[in-house]
Amino acid sequence: MTALIQVKGLTKSFGTVQAVTGIDFTIEEGHCVALLGPNGAGKTTTIRMITGLLKQTSGQMIFHGAEADGNQRQLIGYLPQSPAFYNWMTGLEYVIYAGRLCGMTAVDAKKKAKELMERVGLSHAAKRKIGGYSGGMKQRLGLAQALVHSPKLLVMDEPVSALDPLGRREVLGLLRELKQETTVLFSTHVLHDAEELCDDVIIIRDGGIALQGAISSIREEHRKPIIELQLEEDDQSQRWLSSYIAQMQAAMQRNAESSLIMEAVLNDNIARFTVKEIEAARQSLLEDLTRERVKVRRLEVGYTSLEDLFMKVVTA
């Protein structure tokens, strides 16, 4: 397994604002990596630096062991968030042009462009002016022009965020095929997309990396048992619940180590307890509930989802 790109201490500041504050990560060849984070976290800035469109304030990017000097552009295919083309060109002409800019001969570029237009499902519109394309078609055209020189790394900025559900599904389907063939890096603020497509995820927040790793291992490592409890809405039950939570929180503060419950949150009349040992916690809770004759509506035992982790990481 070789590293396609290594990023070390990448920083970008605009005036006094630090958009990206020294991030490090490595993308392995053949992996699909999601750059995940809320709006304004620095995803687009990072991506633009990788593609060479933006000069970093400091830090290094190493492609195949060589420092980035602009030649990395040969390795990269880039699809921006809302790609702008020349509206007076036809779709096919644009992809051919993109190919020729990457150093292909006119004949090679034409052959490859036709193939790609077919592949992204635009062959019926290949001879139409780009000005008349819909948002989803432009996104697919953007993919075709990014892939024309068979790049080693496909970089995409929010590839599906601006699309309607149908267009989204089309593009996600294409990406699922593409990640079999090339290394993919894309940014998104939708956890679900990352979970569906990617091997690795890099979660960034306020310009820094909050968490990174393989999705499966993150899920494994950060999975914690939780108990969700919902009671009837009569006064007695609710009173008991709030006193129980207060009691638990006090116990946690007194002795964090031995307490069964690590976190207790009450939200919309649903109490969520993050627990250490599921068996002991469940037992103790059930005993308390029966002793106090609390009217339980719902009691659920499960595990934290990636969504919970994401929310916790980006809002912490």
Next chain:
Amino acid sequence: MSVSAAHNGNVEKRSFNRTSEIGRFAAMVEKELLELLRSFKLLWVPLVFILLGIMQPVSSYFMPIILEQAGNLPEGVIANMPKPQGAEVLAQTLQQFGTLGVLVLALVCMGVVSGERNSGAASLILVKPISLYSYIGSKWTAMLVLTWGSLAAGYLAAWYYTGLLIGSVPFKDIVSSLLIYGLWLTLLVTLTVFFSTMLKSPAGAAFSSIGCIAVFSLLAGIFPKQLGWSPGALSGFAYQAVSASIMKGDYFGWAIVSALAIIAGALAAAVWLLRRSSSVE
């Protein structure tokens, strides 16, 4: 991981015949010209120049009749009006190109870089492995084709009608004045490309470049001794080249050299400006 191993194999095999930087540059020039053609600029800009070129000899020819029809001149004035020389008419034509022609060219070129940058189309092009010199250079080349083509068409039309209606002018005078005047318009177009890279607003770019050209001309006109070597003197040299045998003083050579230096400087500065915002190359 078998998938990625298979994929690596594919990548090694995919190599296609690469064209050189020249090939990419040619592709970009081709695209710019196609854009000029599809937007009909390659049609109407030469037409404007041809119209301007024809108007001068025709209006000079009919001037006595026009004045007669206006009818408020004393007897004998019209009969005694000297007929203009062919060379004079052509010099006046160049002056027409210097006002309306300059305006048209600046308006056509003003959004050549800023338009693509504002729409975001430039970022899709600049991530491709191309040199910024090719990017600016291709736009500049296409604009020069338009400028020289329009100027030549308009000026030759003027020459033809002057020959028909007023009096013939030797072709070599036409060529020399055309070359000198072309350099003057090249300077204008280059400055417009530069300002279009520097400023976001196309109107600002047109205004700035026309302003520069006007200041050049004005300075060379006010201080002909001190600034006769400046590019602003070029249009004057072009009028001379056609109307009288050119007074090839020491200054003429210097005016050409200074114009070429400014052109080269403006192109380099445009590339520098573009690179400052990105790390490409």
